[in-house]
Amino acid sequence: MDNGAVPETTTTPHESPRTTSAVLPPLRIGPITVDTPVVLAPMAGVTNAAFRRLCRESGAGLYVAEMLTSRALVERNPESFRIIAFEPDEVPRSVQLYGVDPTTVGAAVRLLVEEDRADHIDLNFGCPVPKVTRKGGGAVLPWKRDLFAAIVRAAVDAATPHGVPVTVKMRKGIDEDHLTYVEAGLTAQDAGVAAVALHGRTAADYYSGTADWDAIAALKQAVTDIPVLGNGDIWSAEDALAMVVHTGCDGVVVGRGCQGRPWLFADLAAAFAGSDARIRPGLREVASVVRRHAELMVDHFGDEGKALREMRKHMAWYLKGYVVGGELRARLGLVSSLAELDDLLGELDLDQPYPGEASEGPRGRAGAPKRPILPYGWLDSRELSEDFRRDLHEAELSVSGG
Numbered sequence: 001m002d003n004g005a006v007p008e009t010t011t012t013p014h015e016s017p018r019t020t021s022a023v024l025p026p027l028r029i030g031p032i033t034v035d036t037p038v039v040l041a042p043m044a045g046v047t048n049a050a051f052r053r054l055c056r057e058s059g060a061g062l063y064v065a066e067m068l069t070s071r072a073l074v075e076r077n078p079e080s081f082r083i084i085a086f087e088p089d090e091v092p093r094s095v096q097l098y099g100v101d102p103t104t105v106g107a108a109v110r111l112l113v114e115e116d117r118a119d120h121i122d123l124n125f126g127c128p129v130p131k132v133t134r135k136g137g138g139a140v141l142p143w144k145r146d147l148f149a150a151i152v153r154a155a156v157d158a159a160t161p162h163g164v165p166v167t168v169k170m171r172k173g174i175d176e177d178h179l180t181y182v183e184a185g186l187t188a189q190d191a192g193v194a195a196v197a198l199h200g201r202t203a204a205d206y207y208s209g210t211a212d213w214d215a216i217a218a219l220k221q222a223v224t225d226i227p228v229l230g231n232g233d234i235w236s237a238e239d240a241l242a243m244v245v246h247t248g249c250d251g252v253v254v255g256r257g258c259q260g261r262p263w264l265f266a267d268l269a270a271a272f273a274g275s276d277a278r279i280r281p282g283l284r285e286v287a288s289v290v291r292r293h294a295e296l297m298v299d300h301f302g303d304e305g306k307a308l309r310e311m312r313k314h315m316a317w318y319l320k321g322y323v324v325g326g327e328l329r330a331r332l333g334l335v336s337s338l339a340e341l342d343d344l345l346g347e348l349d350l351d352q353p354y355p356g357e358a359s360e361g362p363r364g365r366a367g368a369p370k371r372p373i374l375p376y377g378w379l380d381s382r383e384l385s386e387d388f389r390r391d392l393h394e395a396e397l398s399v400s401g402g
Helices: 049-059 070-074 077-083 101-113 138-143 146-162 181-191 213-222 237-248 264-273 283-299 304-319 326-332 338-346 386-391 393-397
Strands: 027-029 032-034 038-040 093-100 120-125 167-172 173-175 195-199 228-231 249-254
Touching: 038 264, 049 264, 049 283, 070 077, 070 093, 070 101, 093 101, 101 120, 101 146, 120 138, 120 146, 138 146, 138 167, 138 173, 138 181, 146 167, 146 181, 167 181, 181 195, 181 213, 195 213, 213 228, 213 237, 228 237, 237 249, 237 264, 249 264, 283 304, 283 338, 304 326, 304 338, 326 338
Parallel strands: 038 249, 093 120, 120 167, 167 195, 195 228, 228 249
Antiparallel strands: 027 032
16 A cells, blocks of 8 residues: 555544644553554454454554453353454454453453463443443443442452453443543552543443543543543544543544554554654555455455455445445445455456545444433442342343444
């Protein structure tokens, strides 16, 4: 891919300046040093080994595997072990765990560290999807502060003897009337985590609206002993630098912004190194990445049909902003084999240059705010009742990713 000039300077929705001068030192997460202070957020069905390889080949950072449930791991579910089947050159190996029971989370962490399956473990307290929140998990769990503290302590206690750092990723809270992020950040710091990351939205926000970077700044001011990472609305390297300027955070977490754009990590590596070099691919270069992604997916799944079905959702992300045509886009969204993919890519006008702003910005659907679905009576108390304690194990049983 050819590097092009930096696009014309614009203003972010947060009215933070875009600059290439906000260069951060390497990010230190326990014994791990990440030269470029960027973390790939785990995304179910996206950040598998194939996509992580594309991102790693593009730039630098810490690349987290898809989320897995602690219960499934403890029960040695085969799919869980496929998720954490890292490639030999993938270092550090970063795993994100979801859990609602301290004992199960602790057991899952012990399995990972005693069997030498991970170099870094992140705990998910940010998932806003209803199948998780209706059981009291994900982004709504920190409301039960004792439970949150117990889960984090169990993970840290299991990981520490093996020198494996534990981090926490969370949201602001359930909604604007039930915010938990500052308290949770301080609790996590006291429990011995190596870093905390905040997505500047509540569970109720889902992925809608504009991320609250002021909340990230507030967390950074409160949590002073460990790195604080910011997440939300990073669609470009300029957005990442603007977040650092606005919040003072120690690094950034990138999720949807890299969907269909694994080369975003090259832009981020350049930006944090103080360079204005940016990747501006024409359609021929994009098509080449799509083809390589598909090949890597076939290698990952060992099943060409399954791999190409998984590739379908990536097509709209890769082709955002390029002139393709509705009929061809639809056919690419139903691709079922490498041979068919080759034929369809061959129908594209591959001489198209980078389309500029049309290919930038949000990927996929942001959706609208949603009233979080909570267990009955969840908001009545910050403490965990015995009834909730008995029922919470179902939260893990009902989650396969997210």
